[in-house]
Amino acid sequence: MRPYHQIPIFECGEPLIAIPLELFAVESPHPYEKLGAPYGDRSPYYLRQSVIENLIQAQNYLDVLHPNWRIQIFDAYRPIAVQQFMVDYSFAQAVHDRGLAEVELSPNQRQEIWEAVYAIWAVPSLDEKTPPPHSTGAAVDVTLVDDSGEIVNMGSPIDEMSGRSHPDYYANSDRPETQNYHAHRQLLQDVMLKAGFQRNPREWWHFSVGDQMWAWLNNQANRANPVTARYGRLA
Ligand SMILES: C[C@@H](N)C(=O)N[C@H](C)C(=O)O
Numbered sequence: 001m002r003p004y005h006q007i008p009i010f011e012c013g014e015p016l017i018a019i020p021l022e023l024f025a026v027e028s029p030h031p032y033e034k035l036g037a038p039y040g041d042r043s044p045y046y047l048r049q050s051v052i053e054n055l056i057q058a059q060n061y062l063d064v065l066h067p068n069w070r071i072q073i074f075d076a077y078r079p080i081a082v083q084q085f086m087v088d089y090s091f092a093q094a095v096h097d098r099g100l101a102e103v104e105l106s107p108n109q110r111q112e113i114w115e116a117v118y119a120i121w122a123v124p125s126l127d128e129k130t131p132p133p134h135s136t137g138a139a140v141d142v143t144l145v146d147d148s149g150e151i152v153n154m155g156s157p158i159d160e161m162s163g164r165s166h167p168d169y170y171a172n173s174d175r176p177e178t179q180n181y182h183a184h185r186q187l188l189q190d191v192m193l194k195a196g197f198q199r200n201p202r203e204w205w206h207f208s209v210g211d212q213m214w215a216w217l218n219n220q221a222n223r224a225n226p227v228t229a230r231y232g233r234l235a
């Protein structure tokens with residue numbers, strides 16, 4: 001359980017619809033489809049209707065600050081089966097990166113690796129009270145592309161299992177290059193928050209609106225007017 005799982009969900013029934021990809025930049029091929037994630041007849045490029053409206057607003061704010069820059073969509077809707085696939089894939093990858101073999105892991109090694117995986121991935125829970133954020137169609141992983149079509153350097157790749165994923169990792173840096181990474185993360189956060197999103201406190205790229213994490217973050221900032229979640233897990 002994460003703290004945001006305490007937030008009640010009152011599903012509003014808004015449809016999951018296709019993102020108008022022509023308004024954004026898009027990571028292609030899709031990073032998890034490329035790995036063989038089991039989408040079936042679903043597409044990762046879908047979100048709830050008003051979440052798409054918020055994302056278009058964020059792109060409009062970016063247009064004012066940086067004409068011809070684009071929000072790049074890395075991932076959006078994620079069925080539970082895909083969440084499970086990515087959690088298992090990330091565990092196997094972390095074992096490999098440590099030069100270990102899964103069958104030979106000690107209980108402590110296994111626990112350390114699972115903790116690293118679940119530091120950035122949500123549990124693929126089937127409980128309707130604790131849905132993974134992306135399975136609600138209200139969460140999106142994004143970065144920025146500049147006016148020459150280059151992906152803006154944020155100082156770490158999306159989905160890296162390390163401290164560099166923390167949004168403020170470069171906040172107190174005294175090197176111009178790493179100060180730039182922080183400025184880029186701030187720019188992304190500014191346009192997304194202005195459009196109504198909240199950012200995952202553990203990941204510079206993950207934003208949502210209307211889900212449990214969004215409600216919990218709103219309530220942390222404004223305890224006088226608590227909100228609930230309007231998007232639960234999609235079938
Ligand atoms: C790991 C990243 N892509 C992500 O989406 N993390 C959140 C917490 C999730 O799994 O919902």
Ligand SMILES: [Zn+2]
Nearest residue numbers: 139140141206
């Ligand atoms: Zn995410």
